Amino acid sequence: MIRVNHLKRDYYFKEKEPGFKGSLRYLFKPKKVTKTAVKDFSFHIKKGEIVGLIGPNGAGKTTLIKMLTGIIPPSEGTIDIMGFVPSELKDDFRKKYAVIMGQKSQLWWDLPALDSFQLNKEIYQIPDAQYEKNLKELVDIFEVEAFLQKQVRQLSLGQRMKMEIIASLLHDPEVIFLDEPTIGLDGVAQKQIRKFLKKVNEERHTTIILTSHYMEDIKSLCERIIVINDGEKVYEGTYQDLVNKVSPYKIVEVVFEIAVEVLIELPVEYMEKNPYKIKMKVDKSKVNEVVGQLFNHYAIEDLAIEEEDITDVVEKIYRDI
Amino acid sequence: MLLRKYIAIFNVTFKESLAYRFDAITSAVFSFAKIYLAFLLWQAIYDGKEVIGDYTFPMMMTYYILISFMSRLARSESIIWETSDEVRTGSFTKYITRPLKHFNYCVARSLSKGAFSFAVDVMAFAVWLIIFRHYFVIPSNWQSVVFSILFTILGLYTMMQVHYMIALISFKTVDIAGPYYLVSSFMGFMSGSFIPLMLLPTSIGSILAYTPFYYMLYYPAALYLGEGQDKMGLAFIVVVGWNVIMTFMRRHMYKKMLQLYEGVGA
Numbered sequence: 263m264i265r266v267n268h269l270k271r272d273y274y275f276k277e278k279e280p281g282f283k284g285s286l287r288y289l290f291k292p293k294k295v296t297k298t299a300v301k302d303f304s305f306h307i308k309k310g311e312i313v314g315l316i317g318p319n320g321a322g323k324t325t326l327i328k329m330l331t332g333i334i335p336p337s338e339g340t341i342d343i344m345g346f347v348p349s350e351l352k353d354d355f356r357k358k359y360a361v362i363m364g365q366k367s368q369l370w371w372d373l374p375a376l377d378s379f380q381l382n383k384e385i386y387q388i389p390d391a392q393y394e395k396n397l398k399e400l401v402d403i404f405e406v407e408a409f410l411q412k413q414v415r416q417l418s419l420g421q422r423m424k425m426e427i428i429a430s431l432l433h434d435p436e437v438i439f440l441d442e443p444t445i446g447l448d449g450v451a452q453k454q455i456r457k458f459l460k461k462v463n464e465e466r467h468t469t470i471i472l473t474s475h476y477m478e479d480i481k482s483l484c485e486r487i488i489v490i491n492d493g494e495k496v497y498e499g500t501y502q503d504l505v506n507k508v509s510p511y512k513i514v515e516v517v518f519e520i521a522v523e524v525l526i527e528l529p530v531e532y533m534e535k536n537p538y539k540i541k542m543k544v545d546k547s548k549v550n551e552v553v554g555q556l557f558n559h560y561a562i563e564d565l566a567i568e569e570e571d572i573t574d575v576v577e578k579i580y581r582d583i
Numbered sequence: 584m585l586l587r588k589y590i591a592i593f594n595v596t597f598k599e600s601l602a603y604r605f606d607a608i609t610s611a612v613f614s615f616a617k618i619y620l621a622f623l624l625w626q627a628i629y630d631g632k633e634v635i636g637d638y639t640f641p642m643m644m645t646y647y648i649l650i651s652f653m654s655r656l657a658r659s660e661s662i663i664w665e666t667s668d669e670v671r672t673g674s675f676t677k678y679i680t681r682p683l684k685h686f687n688y689c690v691a692r693s694l695s696k697g698a699f700s701f702a703v704d705v706m707a708f709a710v711w712l713i714i715f716r717h718y719f720v721i722p723s724n725w726q727s728v729v730f731s732i733l734f735t736i737l738g739l740y741t742m743m744q745v746h747y748m749i750a751l752i753s754f755k756t757v758d759i760a761g762p763y764y765l766v767s768s769f770m771g772f773m774s775g776s777f778i779p780l781m782l783l784p785t786s787i788g789s790i791l792a793y794t795p796f797y798y799m800l801y802y803p804a805a806l807y808l809g810e811g812q813d814k815m816g817l818a819f820i821v822v823v824g825w826n827v828i829m830t831f832m833r834r835h836m837y838k839k840m841l842q843l844y845e846g847v848g849a
Contacts, residue, residue, distance in 0.1 A: 273845065333679050333846040353682040361680050368677040370595060372602040377595055384591035385681055413602075 314484030658696035754840035775801025
């Protein structure tokens with residue numbers, strides 16, 4: 263469905279040095295700089311897949327989404343999406359996808375969101391029955407019926423984002439590109455959006471490409487992730503494989519019934535140790551052995567085994583890969 | 584079917600204009616106030632004279648009343664500021680990612696704003712007509728009115744194309760104020776917005792008659808006043824010719840300028 267080969271995108275800009283002298287030089291002889299935002303990037307995505315694009319700020323994720331949606335043309339390489347070349351901006355292509363960028367709005371600020379929805383109905387030539395069905399379904403999922411008649415500028419960020427998603431999906435796109443769809447939203451709104459994306463993927467086999475800084479979005483939605491750093495693809499595979507690769511540990515927390523001093527030798531790295539509780543980093547292959555030894559030697563009141571903190575994993579991904 | 588999306592844009596823009604109705608009404612009332620300034624100025628200039636150029640004092644006042652009304656209908660200037668702002672903030676993306684033609688979108692929006700202005704201005708215009716009823720010329724034949732309306736529509740479309748091309752410069756320069764003020768002063772003079780073009784030397788008037796600006800405001804107003812009907816064939820060829828050229832130019836410009844768009848801000 264999506265075939266990207268050897269994609270490259272250069273940006274050209276003029277650099278201004280600080281100070282008055284720098285301003286004068288910028289006026290008469292600006293220093294031209296070329297920055298390669300995406301380098302030799304290739305990947306394929308099958309119909310119905312949910313793929314997450316992750317990487318630190320400025321890694322090239324948004325540039326990639328812009329090229330995939332035809333907003334900017336690539337400097338080199340090819341993109342084929344459902345047989346279309348995005349930068350040709352054919353109407354037939356533009357009717358088949360939707361792009362939701364956290365910072366961009368297609369809603370009319372001074373009018374209720376319903377007016378923007380009706381406008382999109384005409385722009386995408388959505389039949390009446392399909393429009394009514396999709397609108398009802400989306401409004402129910404996001405629980406926004408009470409806000410449909412309210413001016414967009416009077417809505418909260420979360421309500422506006424939900425309206426934005428509704429406006430983008432009324433035409434049943436086959437591919438959805440989401441660039442930071444949950445940025446700035448509260449936990450409830452984030453959950454609703456994730457739930458909806460899962461549903462739309464399962465029921466309609468919609469292909470979804472998602473960038474997010476919230477690893478919870480990526481973890482709960484994406485079957486496959488692509489890590490981009492400094493414009494280059496540094497990893498492609500499942501989330502779990504990536505976590506195993508950069509974080510081969512589990513966090514084991516044990517609460518004892520009475521105060522004890524742990525004297526046995528354990529293959530662990532202690533994070534916290536006091537007479538009533540120990541918290542340690544344990545190699546995943548040794549968790550059973552460690553827990554077994556603790557049960558054999560001490561009276562245990564409570565035990566918790568968790569993955570390493572997701573934020574730490576992300577930091578490692580960007581640092582180590 | 585394809586037209587329906589642009590009719591929908593027309594309707595939504597009209598609703599949006601309604602949200603700012605107070606601003607529209609006050610600007611309508613005050614924009615016509617310049618007719619009074621023209622009245623004072625030309626009354627002093629005409630002092631004792633029957634005719635200046637080919638115009639009597641009532642014809643001159645009629646000219647200014649018509650120009651003021653036509654200028655209020657020409658809402659395409661907002662294309663420049665809206666496009667420039669959208670390019671600067673990256674929100675121009677919404678035209679690229681949806682099945683829309685940006686120029687048609689701008690035409691639908693300008694027409695809607697013009698229609699809203701017409702609805703609001705007609706009342707203010709009527710008030711000024713009553714005040715200046717002794718100085719307003721009623722044409723002797725209906726053809727003058729019909730041809731004047733037809734050329735007004737052509738003139739407004741020409742103006743829209745020029746404004747659109749200025750707007751496209753913002754892809755290159757981001758800040759559009761400089762080119763805008765340069766072209767709008769030039770266009771204001773050449774289109775007869777400041778003074779009727781028949782007051783200029785004949786040689787300059789003859790040259791201007793081959794430019795698109797001549798037909799934006801001056802020529803439709805002159806037709807209403809019974810002037811220039813003998814040159815209508817040539818006028819039509821010149822206006823349509825310029826519009827064909829400008830259509831090619833703006834399409835080419837759009838393709839080129841879109842290559843420069845970076846969709847910043849995300």
